[in-house]
Amino acid sequence: MLARMEISLESLKRTATLAGFAWTDAELEAIRPAVQRLLESLEQLEQIPLGSIEPTTQYRVL
Amino acid sequence: MGELGRMIATKQVSPVEVVRVHLDRIAALDATLRAFITVCSDAALESARHAEAELMAGKTVGPLHGVPWAPKDLYSTKGVRTTGGSKILADSVPSDDAPVVARLARAGAILLGKLNMHEFAYGPEGINAHYGDTRNPWSADAHRVAGGSSSGSGAAVAAGLTPGSLGSDTGGSIRIPASLCGITGLKPTYGRVSRAGVLPLAWSMDHVGPMTRSARDCALMLGVIAGYDPADPTTSVLPVPDYGAALTGDVKGLRVGLLRAHFTDAATSDVRGAVEAAAKQLEQAGAVVDEVNLTQVTHVAAASAVIVASEALAYHAPWMRTRPQDYQPDVRERLRLGVFVNGAHYVRSQQIRALLTREVDEALARRDVLLAPATPLAAPVLGERETTLGDGPSDVRAALLRCTRPFNFSGHPACAAPCGFTPGGLPIGLQVVGRPFDEATVLRVVDAYQRITDWHTRRPAAA
Numbered sequence: 001m002l003a004r005m006e007i008s009l010e011s012l013k014r015t016a017t018l019a020g021f022a023w024t025d026a027e028l029e030a031i032r033p034a035v036q037r038l039l040e041s042l043e044q045l046e047q048i049p050l051g052s053i054e055p056t057t058q059y060r061v062l
Numbered sequence: 063m064g065e066l067g068r069m070i071a072t073k074q075v076s077p078v079e080v081v082r083v084h085l086d087r088i089a090a091l092d093a094t095l096r097a098f099i100t101v102c103s104d105a106a107l108e109s110a111r112h113a114e115a116e117l118m119a120g121k122t123v124g125p126l127h128g129v130p131w132a133p134k135d136l137y138s139t140k141g142v143r144t145t146g147g148s149k150i151l152a153d154s155v156p157s158d159d160a161p162v163v164a165r166l167a168r169a170g171a172i173l174l175g176k177l178n179m180h181e182f183a184y185g186p187e188g189i190n191a192h193y194g195d196t197r198n199p200w201s202a203d204a205h206r207v208a209g210g211s212s213s214g215s216g217a218a219v220a221a222g223l224t225p226g227s228l229g230s231d232t233g234g235s236i237r238i239p240a241s242l243c244g245i246t247g248l249k250p251t252y253g254r255v256s257r258a259g260v261l262p263l264a265w266s267m268d269h270v271g272p273m274t275r276s277a278r279d280c281a282l283m284l285g286v287i288a289g290y291d292p293a294d295p296t297t298s299v300l301p302v303p304d305y306g307a308a309l310t311g312d313v314k315g316l317r318v319g320l321l322r323a324h325f326t327d328a329a330t331s332d333v334r335g336a337v338e339a340a341a342k343q344l345e346q347a348g349a350v351v352d353e354v355n356l357t358q359v360t361h362v363a364a365a366s367a368v369i370v371a372s373e374a375l376a377y378h379a380p381w382m383r384t385r386p387q388d389y390q391p392d393v394r395e396r397l398r399l400g401v402f403v404n405g406a407h408y409v410r411s412q413q414i415r416a417l418l419t420r421e422v423d424e425a426l427a428r429r430d431v432l433l434a435p436a437t438p439l440a441a442p443v444l445g446e447r448e449t450t451l452g453d454g455p456s457d458v459r460a461a462l463l464r465c466t467r468p469f470n471f472s473g474h475p476a477c478a479a480p481c482g483f484t485p486g487g488l489p490i491g492l493q494v495v496g497r498p499f500d501e502a503t504v505l506r507v508v509d510a511y512q513r514i515t516d517w518h519t520r521r522p523a524a525a
Binding site for chain 2: 039045056
């Protein structure tokens with residue numbers, strides 16, 4: 001298995017800008033480890049076989 | 063609360079006297095505990111005098127006539143600021159009560175004030191940079207967390223500053239402080255209680271419910287606040303049962319599943335021992351206990367983080383663009399993470415949610431309730447980042463959320479109640495999980511347990 005690439009400051013900045021947030025390099029650098037952990041956990045979610053399971057869009061409101 | 067209500071109704075005590083005693087306790091203890099953000103002394107005393115006059119005229123308005131209470135500071139209260147534990151809403155004064163606040167007022171309850179919380183309910187420790195960190199009343203030197211996000215509710219009920227509270231629970235925010243502070247807290251089924259007028263953290267995971275000293279008081283409060291509300295389209299039209307009548311004290315023949323892997327087996331040895339002992343006591347009382355594992359639960363932490371991060375950022379985006387400096391640092395960081403989650407992640411997480419919900423339903427098809435720790439550890443020290451659980455090292459925040467979050471994900475009702483103490487004198491919390499809209503059985507089991515134990519009657523020395 002290939003080692004996961006570390007997320008760059010540039011990628012963080014691009015994503016934040018696309019979402020409409022103007023965060024400084026220092027602010028982005030501060031959250032970089034947490035984003036890295038988040039992306040790793042999302043990668044694990046991708047491995048779960050979910051087939052045709054319908055997502056929960058509404059609770060059992062009776 | 064029920065006992066106070068009876069004593070007031072039969073004129074054994076005056077509501078003015080009861081409110082004054084609670085205000086005196088707040089004045090004496092809250093500088094250390096920091097459980098309250100706002101105290102409504104004058105209004106509470108005025109309401110108490112009015113309640114007393116009504117009583118003397120032979121009128122009682124409801125089961126909580128003259129009984130004081132205080133909600134977490136994210137419930138809208140007419141004319142009383144509702145901060146959400148934030149600087150951003152420090153001066154926000156709602157023009158109406160949240161429907162559940164109005165229901166409690168109609169039942170005669172008297173608002174003492176508003177309780178501290180993790181800022182915007184986004185954290186399980188209950189820390190707050192703006193109004194002070196709530197301290198756990200069981201910690202003699204006041205250096206342990208009360209648990210969050212409803213930290214003020216947990217500390218205030220435990221220390222006797224209020225007999226009851228309403229908290230909110232997105233990943234465990236009622237049950238975590240209930241567990242760490244040694245009180246009883248119920249997260250009802252999603253849709254059982256209106257969330258209208260309550261500041262959201264994540265709409266699809268938020269639940270509101272009572273925090274009191276006993277299952278009986280939770281039943282009393284739930285009976286008042288539960289039911290359909292046109293202001294919250296997710297509330298159910300199912301009739302509200304008489305929760306008090308369900309508290310028979312009898313668990314004979316009830317099928318109880320002790321949740322093992324991820325829950326009891328992952329707890330510290332003190333917690334594991336206390337929860338296993340509780341299961342044994344229920345068995346001795348006539349319940350049929352077996353063991354059960356939920357395999358899908360391992361995905362819950364990541365998937366629920368995705369859902370909460372997405373929904374929370376959707377609500378907070380305008381302030382995160384204009385006033386990011388006004389959030390406390392840990393909350394600001396969590397909100398920023400929402401930017402890096404995309405739509406596909408969100409939908410995938412909702413698929414995992416469907417899987418877990420199905421699995422919990424299947425476990426409860428053959429059992430009446432499930433049993434687990436409410437938290438796998440007792441109250442951590444303020445600022446503690448790492449801990450060790452039964453299955454190894456863990457981040458404190460993840461550890462606190464570990465046993466409660468699955469049932470926000472699935473929407474099942476779950477109640478936390480004290481089931482022992484560590485050798486150091488910190489409370490240990492049990493969690494009872496039930497079928498959707500079957501809060502009556504959950505409360506029946508907790509009440510039966512509280513009839514054969516006295517953990518819920520113990521008080522911290524400070525109180």
